[in-house]
Amino acid sequence: MKLTFFGGAKAVTGANYLLESGDTRILVDCGLKQGGAFCEKDNFEPFKYNPSEIDAVFVTHAHIDHIGLIPRLYKEGFRGTVFSTPPTKDFAEELLLDSEDILGREAERQGKPHIYDEKDIEGVMNLWKTNTYHREVVVKDFKATFYDAGHVLGSSCVMLEAEGKKILFSGDLGNSPAPLIKDPEVIEGADYVLMESTYGGRVHESKEERKNLLEDVIESTFQDGGVLMIPAFAMERTQEILYELNELVENGRIPDVPIFLDSPLAIKLTAVYKKYVNDADYFDKEARDRVSSGDAIFNFPRLKMTLKTEQSKAIKDEPAPKVIIAGSGMSQGGRIVHHETNYLPDPKNTILMVSYQAANSLGRRIFEGDKRVKIMGRDVEVRARVKAIGGYSSHADQNGLMNWLRPMRDTVKKVFLVQGEEDQMIPLQTLIRDRLALDTIIPETGDVVEL
Known part of the structure; x- marks a missing residue:
């Protein structure tokens, strides 16, 4: 063989x-x-x-x-x-x-x-x-x-x-x-x-550590009146972040602010998750139990799913503080690059890396501390805080x-x-x-x- x-x-x-x-x-x-x-x-x-x-x-x-x-x-x-x-x-x-x-x-x-x-x-x-x-x-x-x-x-x-x-x-x-x-x-x-x-x-952070870190990043950004950008892969990472945000919202651990899921692909893939959410072959017992108790684990108050381009562009008009989850996870394309162009230059804002960043990708350059990056042909200054939680990998x-x-x-x-x-x-x-x-x-x- x-x-x-x-x-x-x-x-x-x-x-x-x-x-x-x-x-x-x-x-x-x-x-x-x-x-x-x-x-x-x-x-x-x-x-x-x-x-x-x-x-x-x-x-x-x-x-x-x-x-x-x-x-x-x-x-x-x-x-x-x-x-x-x-x-x-x-x-x-x-x-x-x-x-x-x-x-x-x-x-x-x-x-x-x-x-x-x-x-x-x-x-x-x-x-x-x-x-x-x-x-x-x-x-x-x-x-x-x-x-x-x-x-x-x-x-x-x-x-x-x-x-x-x-x-x-x-x-x-x-x-x-x-x-x-x-x-x-x-x-x-x-x-x-x-x-x-x-x-x-x-070695990654523990489950509770990563949730606490997410809460801390959200709170520190919001105290400054900033925007939290989360570049996330459309499959799994986005749904995990939504699940954790749902818990934090329900338990009153984060402020009541708008959270935008600005990824048409992630919105479509979340529908696949909903299709299998009661299937014991794939979902763990905790998630199935929450669903059976009536918890809509991928939806919660103040979550806005922006499927259309016009809706995505309108996010800019929503005053801070706010959270934006968008693809691609490595900032190699997708709607996240438009938000990065708008918000990376402002030190009140934060970009949170929760996904693997491949060598030479835009996300990797931001993560490694480049102070100026090229996005869609434009030079963009990186003055926003750059944070990472490996436990969401x-x-x-x-x-x-x-x-x-x-x-x-x-x-x-x-x-x-x-x-x-x-x-x-x-x-x-x-x-x-x-x-x-x-x-x-x-x-x-x-x-x-x-x-």
Whole structure:
């Protein structure tokens, strides 16, 4: 059996792994690379394999850095089957359509052809089948099973089995405890593990600490009469923040001020969350209990959802203090960049980072302290306070990663660390070797391993 790392090696984004046995070729994820022009130009490079020879794609979850190139795979000849959980498929169509619009505009700016269009997305969705956790799927030489990764609604780890060997792809592992969904599932029996390492070198704040920090940031901003901007990913991060704000509002812990959800995509994806909110396969008991008691967990007084462009523009006319939640989470586009242009120059305001910020992204530059940034071609001075709460990350920290891997220590022959930057991978590699005595590798893009 042969494993090739086409993406996700020494990089958080662009997950793409090829597993081959006999004449069967399986991809796990096929995602966009994100994080500035230098990284994103790779999305226009030719595939290093023939899409028409791929039998199936197993999708761990619907974030664009895991699914964003599947329509291009279809455009270039893929006619196999795409497998995921039901929520992942529901999210994927909305996210791919949004991505196609952004990629199309970027291609036009660069004078390049679109890498795919809406017809390719439609073609992919027609090939897409769903399966719930723990139900086995057979694709020629391979058996596959999804397990709950606890990262976002419907996210999965994928166990692929062939030639008597079990290879486990972690996907992105969740940060426990999450406000809405279940914790990452305990899995045993894998021979080889590809494990994400986005936060392999750090430990997040606790659940109560992150809520207290959110309350503190809101209060300090409002005392100054400022605006709180929260760049947030449309899926999971936005819904978690809404859930926490709902609690703070209901318990009288934050002032009664307008809170704007200024993200059409997040509004659409929140409808998917509502669809599954009573499903014990996906939501945790606390969230289900709150819903059954009549609590509208994604809605509360003073929350305003601004779907239309005119509504978004009108936010500027609402006097401070106020909260604005908008995408994109890395400030690479979306409505948040308009708000940043308006509010970053004012020291009364605050920008709160609750999402991973990829290298070279606008969000990363703001987070790392740049005093002047370019937004939509304009130089913008950064005088607003810059805060971050890592505990809202939907990625497991070092402790969470170790706890997930530990039950497999007796069977695992080799661990491959993926989906992380080297400064996070190296301390995790050292810890796994020292505490679990497991052979742990940090692969390079293009590496081929015989299993």
